[in-house]
Amino acid sequence: MEFNKVIGSRRSIRYFQPYKSVEREKIQTILEAARIASQAVNSNWAKAIVVNRDDMSEEDRNALKTPTTTAQLDLAPTWIFWYGDTTAPSRGQTTLKQLVDVGALNPSHGWSHAYVDNVIWTQVLTPIMSDPGTLAVVTAVEAGLAICQAMLMAVNLGLGTGINAFNAAKAKEVFGVPDHLIGLWVQLVGYPAESSDGGGQRPREPFESLYFEGRYGRPFERDLEVVEQLTAEGMLQPAAPQPWRQDEVRALARMFGLPE
């Protein structure tokens, strides 16, 4: 799929074909995409545990749900539990020097092993690690970048996907998750039972109210020719709800025995 169309076609899918499992190579491809995401200090902040729904006991499965995620967790055949690794910056001294060695961080921009050891480690990474609030924010943002790539890859592979809340305390117990990992989202993966466009692109705030130029409050002017081009390329798609969406949702609810 073309890149612009992948971005434009992503939706949070909540109805999956429960009987159709996802090919293992597709799951690996999703994880490979996450692994090479942008990451601060070049340390891997995102960790994941892949679980096949049907390999879990009913008791564990139910304990991991929240009341509004019950249906989609039951329907999706593959669950990827994403975690943020709060020890990632502790590897920064090594991983940053790797970037110096491979020509990513260069003397042309002021980088050296000495700068990493004497300044970045002591003045940046150590303070981050000693401030739980900052550490949690950085961890979540950095892991989020990887999760985003994982979602877009799932779309690229023709799968339905979406990230959902889960019972992190129970997951910790069931999967043996160490204390330094923060439970973030469970990414559900499967073949969509709903139309893959989910009834249209979701509402967003107007472009001009989100993005500014020069100073806060001065809207970045939106060029309608660019909008037309992106529409032609499938990145900007018809807005939700499409006229048939309610009928689709009702049909899905009836098929799966869900409330209306």
Next chain:
Amino acid sequence: MTVDEVGQFATVKQWLSAFGSHWSRAAGEADQRRKLEVLHRYCEFAGRDPDALVANLLRETPTGQKIWLKRRRAEMARIDEFETVVADSDRRAGREAGNAVRSFLIHNGVALTATPFR
């Protein structure tokens, strides 16, 4: 409490109104009657009237309304049990009845769902 009386409770009016508004169509008369009959039966099953069912699950706090989580779990289990009683040997019929009760609670702000058939 009769079926007609069930329809007079504030939470039932809220349900029917929100349901019609959400789906852009009010339930037909026969469908609405069937739903009220199911809810009437559930109220007897649970030993509470409709307003009491909802009130039992929600609580006011200084920051707004919250759901009693343990009570909701218990209510969800009771709805599952109700389905079994109603179903006899027709699982779909049981689920349809259970979903009428779930719909009543959902449209009164109690988030819950059912385990999907698969």
